[in-house]
Amino acid sequence: xxxxxxxxxxxxxxxxxxxxxxxxxxxxxxxxxxxxxxxxxxxxxxxxxxxxxxxxxxxxxxxxxxxxxxxxxxxxxxxxxxxxxxxxxxxxxxxxxxxxxxxxxxxxxxxxxxxxxxxxxxxxxxxxxxxxxxxxxxxxxxxxxxxxxxxxxxxxxxxxxxxxxxxxxxxxxxxxxxxxxxxxxxxxxxxxxxxxxxxxxxxxxxxxxxxxxxxxxxxxxxxxxxxxxxxxxxxxxxxxxxxxxxxxxxxxxxxxxxxxxxxxxxxxxxxxxxxxxxxxxxxxxxxxxxxxxxxxxxxxxxxxxxxxxxxxxxxxxxxxxxxxxxxxxxxxxxxxxxxxxxxxxxxxxxxxxxxxxxxxxxxxxxxxxxxxxxxxxxxxxxxxxxxxxxxxxxxxxxxxxxxxxxxxxxxxxxxxxxxxxxxxxxxxxxxxxxxxxxxxxxxxxxxxxxxxxxxxxxxxxxxxxxxxxxxxxxxxxxxxxxxxxxxxxxxxxxxxxxxxxxxxxxxxxxxxxxxxxxxxxxxxxxxxxxxxxxxxxxxxxxxxxxxxxxxxxxxxxxxxxxxxxxxxxxxxxxxxxxxxxxxxxxxxxxxxxxxxxxxxxxxxxxxxxxxxxxxxxxxxxxxxxxxxxxxxxxxxxxxxxxxxxxxxxxxxxxxxxxxxxxxxxx
Amino acid sequence: xxxxxxxxxxxxxxxxxxxxxxxxxxxxxxxxxxxxxxxxxxxxxxxxxxxxxxxxxxxxxxxxxxxxxxxxxxxxxxxxxxxxxxxxxxxxxxxxxxxxxxxxxxxxxxxxxxxxxxxxxxxxxxxx
Numbered sequence: 001x002x003x004x005x006x007x008x009x010x011x012x013x014x015x016x017x018x019x020x021x022x023x024x025x026x027x028x029x030x031x032x033x034x035x036x037x038x039x040x041x042x043x044x045x046x047x048x049x050x051x052x053x054x055x056x057x058x059x060x061x062x063x064x065x066x067x068x069x070x071x072x073x074x075x076x077x078x079x080x081x082x083x084x085x086x087x088x089x090x091x092x093x094x095x096x097x098x099x100x101x102x103x104x105x106x107x108x109x110x111x112x113x114x115x116x117x118x119x120x121x122x123x124x125x126x127x128x129x130x131x132x133x134x135x136x137x138x139x140x141x142x143x144x145x146x147x148x149x150x151x152x153x154x155x156x157x158x159x160x161x162x163x164x165x166x167x168x169x170x171x172x173x174x175x176x177x178x179x180x181x182x183x184x185x186x187x188x189x190x191x192x193x194x195x196x197x198x199x200x201x202x203x204x205x206x207x208x209x210x211x212x213x214x215x216x217x218x219x220x221x222x223x224x225x226x227x228x229x230x231x232x233x234x235x236x237x238x239x240x241x242x243x244x245x246x247x248x249x250x251x252x253x254x255x256x257x258x259x260x261x262x263x264x265x266x267x268x269x270x271x272x273x274x275x276x277x278x279x280x281x282x283x284x285x286x287x288x289x290x291x292x293x294x295x296x297x298x299x300x301x302x303x304x305x306x307x308x309x310x311x312x313x314x315x316x317x318x319x320x321x322x323x324x325x326x327x328x329x330x331x332x333x334x335x336x337x338x339x340x341x342x343x344x345x346x347x348x349x350x351x352x353x354x355x356x357x358x359x360x361x362x363x364x365x366x367x368x369x370x371x372x373x374x375x376x377x378x379x380x381x382x383x384x385x386x387x388x389x390x391x392x393x394x395x396x397x398x399x400x401x402x403x404x405x406x407x408x409x410x411x412x413x414x415x416x417x418x419x420x421x422x423x424x425x426x427x428x429x430x431x432x433x434x435x436x437x438x439x440x441x442x443x444x445x446x447x448x449x450x451x452x453x454x455x456x457x458x459x460x461x462x463x464x465x466x467x468x469x470x471x472x473x474x475x476x477x478x479x480x481x482x483x484x485x486x487x488x489x490x491x492x493x494x495x496x497x498x499x500x501x502x503x504x505x506x507x508x509x510x511x512x513x514x515x516x517x518x519x520x521x522x523x524x525x526x527x528x529x530x531x532x533x534x535x536x537x538x539x540x541x542x543x544x545x546x547x548x549x550x551x552x553x554x555x556x557x558x559x560x561x562x563x564x565x566x567x568x569x570x571x572x573x574x575x576x577x578x579x580x581x582x583x584x585x586x587x588x589x590x591x592x593x594x595x596x597x598x599x600x601x602x603x604x605x606x607x608x609x610x611x612x613x614x615x616x617x618x619x620x621x622x623x624x625x626x627x628x629x630x631x632x633x634x635x636x637x638x639x640x641x642x643x644x645x646x647x648x649x650x651x652x653x654x655x656x657x658x659x660x661x662x663x664x665x666x
Numbered sequence: 667x668x669x670x671x672x673x674x675x676x677x678x679x680x681x682x683x684x685x686x687x688x689x690x691x692x693x694x695x696x697x698x699x700x701x702x703x704x705x706x707x708x709x710x711x712x713x714x715x716x717x718x719x720x721x722x723x724x725x726x727x728x729x730x731x732x733x734x735x736x737x738x739x740x741x742x743x744x745x746x747x748x749x750x751x752x753x754x755x756x757x758x759x760x761x762x763x764x765x766x767x768x769x770x771x772x773x774x775x776x777x778x779x780x781x782x783x784x785x786x787x788x789x790x791x792x793x794x
Contacts, residue, residue: 446762446764456761456783457760457761457781458676458679461759461781462676462677462678462679462682463780464683464782465679465686465782466678466682469682469685485678485681488678489678533715607732607736658735
């Protein structure tokens with residue numbers, strides 16, 4: 001072998017040893033056992049497994065050698081013998097060769113006898129030796145020699161196993177590294193690794209995407225400065241701020257910041273910074289996600305929320321949202337003006353709220369019933385409720401409850417609406433009263449037409465018949481007699497006509513005004529106008545109006561009421577007794593009731609109850625009974641919102657009652 | 667001889683009616699009542715005496731105490747039990763379509779006659 005060849009082998013050996021990663025490692029039991037076994041089999045005091053690199057011998061295993069000497073200067077060239085057939089080389093006495101006798105390594109180990117067997121790597125290259133030795137000359141038996149060879153082969157096998165393990169580990173490591181790199185490259189977040197001075201070391205694809213800079217463009221640049229990163233409470237773009245930030249804030253916690261991309265466009269980002277120590281050097285791993293769109297969406301959502309809340313808060317409709325158990329989830333300020341109460345009611349029900357506000361729980365009960373109804377019907381329900389406030393004002397609301405179901409058909413919430421319809425309600429009531437009045441007036445109009453046709457037509461028919469007879473009658477006496485009959489009919493016609501005209505006038509008097517009426521004056525005037533009849537019948541008139549001496553009413557109407565009721569009482573007096581008439585008033589709340597009581601003929605109420613106040617209705621044969629009076633005053637009284645009714649018994653007397661409303665509020 | 671009841675509170679009209687019937691020359695016996703109640707009482711009192719019951723009743727609608735409608739309401743309960751059947755004419759100065767319709771729809775009423783009533787009409791009614 002040439003020197004060159006030796007050198008080439010030496011460098012190959014070195015690289016093989018490096019690959020084996022065996023130099024400077026801890027002792028291993030397998031190698032120790034092999035060395036011990038070799039010493040025992042060869043019956044020698046010492047053995048070692050040695051490897052040599054450039055200028056030292058390093059012992060992986062030692063038997064019978066000083067503990068401290070894990071290596072010695074020199075090489076293992078003395079173990080080599082290219083001519084060997086069985087790969088075991090034996091030096092029976094080093095002193096027989098000058099070269100060996102002066103070898104520093106052999107001298108240091110005090111070796112006189114040495115037997116060595118080659119240890120090969122997987123490629124068959126000799127990388128080390130298993131040696132047994134003695135301090136005095138010696139020899140090996142052929143069996144010992146063969147055993148030594150077999151033990152060296154065992155050591156070679158250990159090395160092969162070792163290289164296999166190393167290769168596996170390396171493959172695993174490469175695989176892991178590849179995976180790490182893939183993760184790094186494909187991370188959803190941008191990942192930037194900087195050194196402690198904020199200088200960029202690694203920059204993944206997502207970072208390129210977000211910031212627009214290529215990795216090659218950013219290497220070594222300061223991240224905060226390059227991308228103008230600004231956190232609201234810190235200026236990350238300042239000089240080397242990353243470590244500062246790391247000190248100030250919880251590491252690993254995401255913070256929101258603004259940044260800029262390569263084009264200088266502003267971005268909103270979330271970033272979290274993790275410190276890392278690799279081989280005693282500090283790094284920062286920064287994870288960045290672009291939240292510009294999310295922030296935009298969030299702002300848009302906020303804006304919409306504000307928009308809808310604005311509507312909900314300003315809509316003149318009460319709105320409440322309930323969960324499936326009728327607990328409040330939301331109420332708008334129209335429903336509850338006081339913000340504290342509005343907060344209080346959330347999560348509670350109407351019963352708790354009623355107790356809290358010291359209110360009658362009847363309202364809560366009603367709403368609970370309605371809620372259950374809406375829940376069970378699974379559709380919108382409506383109702384009206386009227387609340388009276390302590391100051392006596394009534395408010396009417398149209399309320400609606402609208403159940404909302406989720407995709408599985410379960411009740412998720414119920415939305416309640418309430419609209420104040422007090423004004424509408426009042427209008428409706430007015431309209432309904434007006435309609436009622438109109439319908440009454442229409443009935444009266446029909447009655448009126450009937451009475452016109454009867455009361456005017458009847459005398460006209462009589463006149464026309466009379467005139468016929470007068471014309472055809474030949475006898476002057478009879479003619480005179482017939483002519484005499486004409487006059488009362490004409491007079492009657494005239495009176496009827498006047499009364500009808502008066503009646504029409506009153507009905508047209510829509511705008512008639514109320515005035516203060518001192519009743520005594522009006523009663524006296526009525527009695528004066530009936531003086532003749534009163535005197536003639538020796539009637540006793542009793543007046544008791546102390547309890548309500550005054551009222552507010554149209555003077556024309558009160559005249560007509562008194563005139564009709566008192567004259568009726570006189571007109572329908574009993575032939576058996578003088579009339580006794582009692583006029584009295586009383587006050588009932590807001591109303592005044594006038595009564596006129598007589599002891600006259602009375603009216604059979606059972607028979608006449610439906611037609612009492614009809615126009616032209618008369619109940620007795622009386623020369624002046626035409627049936628206008630009651631009809632007329634009833635019209636007056638009802639047009640003023642009052643009532644008229646009577647109590648009567650035939651042959652005992654009649655009492656008329658007139659109710660005047662709204663006497664104390666005008 | 668036809669037995670005729672006049673039920674009307676208008677005395678002048680009864681006078682004129684009797685005179686008109688007289689002009690027809692048909693022999694009649696006429697009884698008049700000032701209201702429905704007195705006519706009803708009389709009929710009830712003579713329900714089994716055919717000679718006193720009418721052949722024809724002329725009934726006015728508007729009268730005191732018991733008007734024509736009230737009379738008809740009471741009369742329907744006794745009409746079938748009377749010893750003698752009769753015809754009943756409502757006559758009135760009313761020209762209200764409501765009254766006319768109501769009267770014509772009443773099975774007790776033979777016809778509704780609007781006043782005045784002419785001699786010829788009486789002759790027609792009484793000669794049946």
